[in-house]
Amino acid sequence: MGRIRVLSDHVANKIAAGEVVERPASVVKELLENSLDAGATNIRVEIENGGRRLIRVADDGCGMLRDDALLAFERHATSKLHDVKDLLSIATLGFRGEALPSIASVSRVLLETRSPDEQTGTRVEIAGGRILTCDEIARDVGTAIAVRDLFFNVPARKKFLRSEQTELAHIASLVTHYSLAHPDKTFELWNGGANLLHATPVETLRERVFQVFGGQLLEDLIELQPQSRRLQMPEPDEPARTYSVCGFVSRPQVQKNNRNSIFVFVNGRLIRDRLVLHALSSAYHNLMPQACYPFALLFLDCDCEEVDVNVHPSKTEVRFRHQSWVHDFVRDAVREQLMLSRPAPSFTPGMPGPNPLPYSDFSQILQNETAGASLPATVPEYTLLPPAPPPARFDFGDAAIPLSEPVKEEPLRLRVPDTHGGFPDGALPASHDMTRIGELRPLGQLHGSFIIAAGTDGLWIIDQHVAHERILFEQVLKQQAAGRVEVQHLLMPVILQLTPEQQIEYARIADELHNSGFETEPFGNRTIAVKAAPAAVGQGDLERVILEILEIAENELRSVSISDLRRGIAASIACRAAIKINTPLDQRKMEWMLRTLAATDYPMACPHGRPVALQYSTRDILKSFHRI
């Protein structure tokens, strides 16, 4: 007798479940997609215990006939696909007929449904893939599927589940983003009786973004007006294809350190796609430092034949028929609109601009410097960091450098310090011997932003914002460790609106916020009241600092350690509180800055790793003047 046997459906389903049901959020995704495919306009998601105890999705879609309600749990049973030809043009989110049997094989499912074509509804109860009961019930048209005790019969899987908050954050992200893809529908998300999201129908994507993320984020976003492009087919009888893209992308100064804020929908399906991500990065080329990412909400639509969605069991990947064409289309569409909405310069000499991101103001400086150069006027080439201009660009003619104290001539045959090896351009991120910083003599400022200082070993350029950031960062860390952050009570509490995800992060890190000097309180629906804050943070920066901290927490979902979180909080406070670029400093302040910087534990870099100072060694200066 042969050894090969065909697996029973029961086993096959459990295997498929391994691919389809990775975590609670994947169950939510499948159920949401089914509701959308059923034409629902009201979708309510309820979660308990991060989705382990309960995930329930209820909709007012087309419901199921009694026979179908049972069939739906059979492997490869689907109403969305009839024959193999249909696979080439899938217009629904589901098509594999795998989700329900997979989910049912690893949980206890209760399905309640009614189609408008039947007078009564149906209730089916299944546990571990076995049907327990099937009854007639009275209910409205639509479907509710409750999934309890996920992985109760797969202990190995259960062990790998992340914390309740982590799972919940994933679910919140998912529901939030599906709600963005359907502004005309109602989405609700409830967690253990608390409402995390309630988005009612609105006319435009913009209004939905406002509902979900609030006005603050909207200010940082550029709306991509719908753009279409036609792709001619090589065969004359094949009709041309039309692609279109719309959505929102962030202004270049919004810089995220991971891709968590990029959401791409292809024909209404939330996907992860390297090609589109790459296209997006290319659109921001030169507008943003390399390791930074924007916020993006992209809706790419095309003919169903142009994209193969049958690539992965969880349907999160797609394959485009014309990859490089799609890449260029997305890149150009995003880039073009980024250019069009070039941020208005917010630079007033002597006053920090209203934009709280300290580096954004460099755009103006660089614009001034490149004015008349070969750059087309619309290309904002702000290469932000590290600014390492060749010495020839130095504008010492600028009267900003106070010469009241005449620069003492250095004797030419002085002790020449070692070169730092192989940097012919002269400027080096200063990394050695930073304690000497305390002995430097400030000569003045360049662009009101960089302190120029002379030392026995050459010329130094210190980024005043970054230097101050380092000083404050260490100060806040010490205060945190000692449990005595200097706190300032606000006359009027600042009220902040949070997204569902932020709300979850907030609950998770509220204690640590308190330890760092933020007194906050939940204040109704996804809103918190901030009553006190670290004294270093100005009230105008408060909202940003807190949102930034929530984002740090979110980014470190997987490896959140208290010390990482504290460092993140300290870095965020320091960055906001540090003096901005383009701020005149008098001699005393510059001296204070250099002395205090020299006394820090690690004066070479800001908490984010940017260099604090550049050094032109005397030797290189001498060499450049052909003196040695």
Ligand SMILES: Nc1ncnc2c1ncn2[C@@H]1O[C@H](COP(=O)(O)OP(=O)(O)O)[C@@H](O)[C@H]1O
């Ligand atoms: N919320 C729902 N409303 C109406 N019908 C549903 C719903 N969820 C599932 N179904 C039916 O059950 C079938 C099987 O669902 P599923 O296993 O997710 O496979 P697929 O979505 O790939 O068809 C669907 O094709 C659909 O006919």
Ligand SMILES: [Mg+2]
């Ligand atoms: Mg489905």
